[in-house]
Amino acid sequence: MAEFRISSNDNVDLRKLAASLVESQGWPRERVSVWDNRDGEVVVTVDDAVLHPPPPNPLNQPVHTPREVHQACELLRRRDPSLTGVDFAAFRTEAARFFAAGWSVADLLHALTTRPDGLPWPHGEGYQGTEWLEHRLRHWKTPTGDIRPSAAQESAQLRVVGRAGLPRDLGLPHDEPRAGATARPEVARAAIDDARRLLRAHTRTTSDSLVHRDRTAARMPRGDRRTPPTDPV
Incomplete structure (x- = not known):
């Protein structure tokens, strides 16, 4: 358990400052305690597991840049024998759409082995190639072709x-208002x-997007910037 204290001689709401600090670090509130001591300080205690989390599984990390997409597709091709015979460039283009929707490598690997209803896809002889890939991924899209949320x-x-x-069906069509208990504030x-x-976790803030923004801004017409004439004195 790690502990640190916040104190100030100014008129500052220390508890609000501590809450903002916890939020900025992304610490789960149930793993953090904030309380006052007799010296007028605010004491914050944080579980060691929050400060020293296990290394993230690379399969669960978002994929953003073209290099990451290429490496992810190579990994998927090694993991899934059904991708044998699939054109790599076509597979990379299709996979990039799912990665752009926030999917991870593990999400796409799950979609290639499991149907949206949880049943496994058939595998083995005859279940390979481009058509079988398109058939499986089509079930993870909406009728208009948009990418559905992954299982995770x-x-x-x-x-x-x-x-x-x-309610778990909030936002679904024909959602009827219902009475029920509300959650506690915490x-x-x-x-x-x-x-x-x-x-x-799924926000796309990459160097590629920043470069694209700068290039776009550089090509935007700025209009006529001539100084307007001034009235003669």
């Missing part, structure tokens, strides 16, 4: 909704923290 994304979203005390705040971490 959907579970995370339902977990956030459940912790907030909201539970709702924890759910909001989970949602923030989920958004941060």
Whole structure:
């Protein structure tokens, strides 16, 4: 358990400052304690597991840059024998759409082996090639061709909704208002923290996007910047 103290001689809301610090670090509220001591300080204790998390599984990391997409597709091709005979460039283009939707390598590997209803895809002789790849991935798209949430994304979203005390079918068509217990404030705040971490994990802030922004800005017409004439004195 790690502990640090916050004190100030100025008129500062130390508890609010501590809460902002916890939020900025993305620490789960249930793993952090904030309390006052007799000296007027605010004491914050954090679980060691939060400060020293295990190394992340590379298969669960977001894939953003073209280099990362290429490496991820090479890994998938080695992991899934059904990709034998699939044109690598075509597979990379299709996989990039899923990665752009926030999917990880593990998500795409799951989609190649498991149907959206949880049943396994057939495998073995005859279940290989480009058509079989397109058939499987088509089930993870909407009728309009948009990418659906992966199984992991959907579970995370339902977990956030459940912790907030909201109905699991919130937002579905023909959603009827219903009476029910609401979540306690601390539970709702924890759910909001989970949602923030989920958004941060899938936010695309890469150097490639910044370069694209700069190039776009450089090519935008600026219009006529001539100095307007001034009235004669």
